Amino acid sequence: MERSRLGVVTDGAFNTGLTVRLDADRSTEDLRVGEFVVIEGKSNRYFSMISDMQLRVSDPRLLSSPPDDAPPLVAHALAGTSTYATVEVKPMLMLDLTSDLDELRGPQSVRTIPMHFAALYEASEMDFATVFGKEGGTNFAVGTPVTMDIPICLRLDRFVERSNGIFGQSGTGKSFLARLLLSGIVTSRAAANLIFDMHSEYAFDKQTEDGHWVRGLRELLGSQVLVYSLDAEAAARRNVDVTLIIGLNQIEAEDIMLLADELDLTATTAATAGLLGDQYGDDWLRQLLAMSPDELAQFCQSSGAHPEATKALQRKLREVQRRGYLTEKASFSLIDEMVTALGKGRSAILEFGRHDSPLDYMLVANIVTRRVRRLYQQKMERFEETKAEADRPLQLMITLEEAHKFLNPTVARQTIFGTIAREMRKYNVTLMVIDQRPSGIDPEVMSQLGTRITGLLTEERDIDAVLTGVSGRSFLRGSLASLDTRQQLLLMGHAVPMPITVRTRSYDKEFYQDIQRGGRAQELPDVVATDIWAE
Known part of the structure; x- marks a missing residue:
């Protein structure tokens, strides 16, 4: 598929990205921030993303005295000479066109940038397939580009x-x-x-x-x-x-601490639950909920738990006990x-x-x-x-x-x-x-x-x-x-x-039918770009 040219590289740096001047017949309104594009360098193909757009003029007088209600003919005459647009492009992956090995390995991390006047193109269906693969196996089509109908x-x-x-x-x-x-x-x-x-x-x-x-x-x-x-x-x-x-015996102190905001628990909850666990093991919650005031006081005296904190924990955990899916064991x-x-x-x-x-x-x-x-x-x-x-x-x-x-x-x-x-x-x-x-x-x-x-x-x-x-x-x-x-x-x-x-x-x-067929059984491409993006 023949690509459609967008413009040429005029400026840029490896760390900050490239500036591309759009051709006179291309409009920023036909492009989107985040769009997938391709730069053709002398030795490498750069798979890139548009990160910003800017409108520029070559004659500053146009900014101080812009033409009012300029007819289309005047706007067309100015386009590409006195007025033009640029897009900021960030290369994400590159494919070495001089190496058969890179053709087999697929796109790799970017290690250089193209020279001045390298051409920027809209990405073709083949470019998308080279980077993202074709649907089949564990390659799952999650959507399409915003302006195109390619999986x-x-x-x-x-x-x-x-x-x-x-x-x-x-x-x-x-x-x-x-x-x-x-x-x-x-x-x-x-x-x-x-x-x-x-x-x-x-x-x-x-x-x-x-x-x-x-x-x-x-x-x-x-x-x-x-x-x-x-x-x-x-x-x-x-x-x-x-x-x-769910049984009360399956609830651990960790689960209760997770509910601190919901139950308005205090900072002493973890220590109290820990002491209960030390004494009663998996049965700590059931034992706490079943304690009479005298039994609770006796537990606090023998374990060193704070009486008021233990009473408060017992009272608040009764809210948990009332859940309809809970049983004692x-x-x-x-x-x-x-x-x-x-x-x-x-x-x-x-x-x-x-x-x-x-x-x-x-x-x-x-x-x-x-x-x-x-x-x-x-x-x-x-x-x-x-x-x-x-x-x-x-x-x-x-x-x-x-x-x-x-x-x-x-x-x-x-x-x-x-x-x-x-x-x-x-x-x-x-x-x-x-x-x-x-x-x-x-x-x-x-x-x-x-x-x-x-x-x-x-x-x-x-x-x-x-x-x-x-x-x-x-x-x-x-x-x-x-x-x-x-x-x-x-x-x-x-x-x-x-x-x-x-x-x-x-x-x-349409999705239901596709899923129930097990997905479109297309073969995966020979090359799928390796993951080099996450730090």
């Missing part, structure tokens, strides 16, 4: 092998994007998935804001997806596989059976039903994930002992909405989710965090996210947070600020060779 693919195998994040303000389509990605991950068998579905977004059909009904993952993917529920009443009405029961068998199913490649959605308060969500998600991670740790240790591929645990990705509640700086080091994020892929368990407030997530956790997909963000602190640890962040701010409120996203990180702005594909009948 942009995400490498799902790379996406799941590190923790990742989906961000954007309310209404930008985070949940629907998560459905797209989860559908692709399940059908490609890139990973098993554990999805904490706080607001009943994923399992069953859901009505959109414009009144249309979209399919849930259970209806779309059938027996590949198991549905668990905390709500026994809802489970009786819907196609739920297991109703999950329960085994971990239901969660263990879930892990067995995950190990066989099935995915699980845990619905909260009417138990959808932040307290319920944070408590249950932490308990379940801690058990899952312990079992995966045992599986990985077994694999390291035997070195048998049959013992290698299948990659698991845990999807977590409202992630800042679990990963804010105050609690990130105390929760199992913070541990998983910092471990990266140590036990083949990673996170997909979904949030509209990335600034609420601990910066250390944000820096560990391999791939970030972000919709429009308007708060400066949220923009700064989502670009934490990303190389070339100054060039990406403009792309992030130029996104529409719906169906436009910036992809960056481990699962894409270079950042790119896309219009997400629709979650509709």
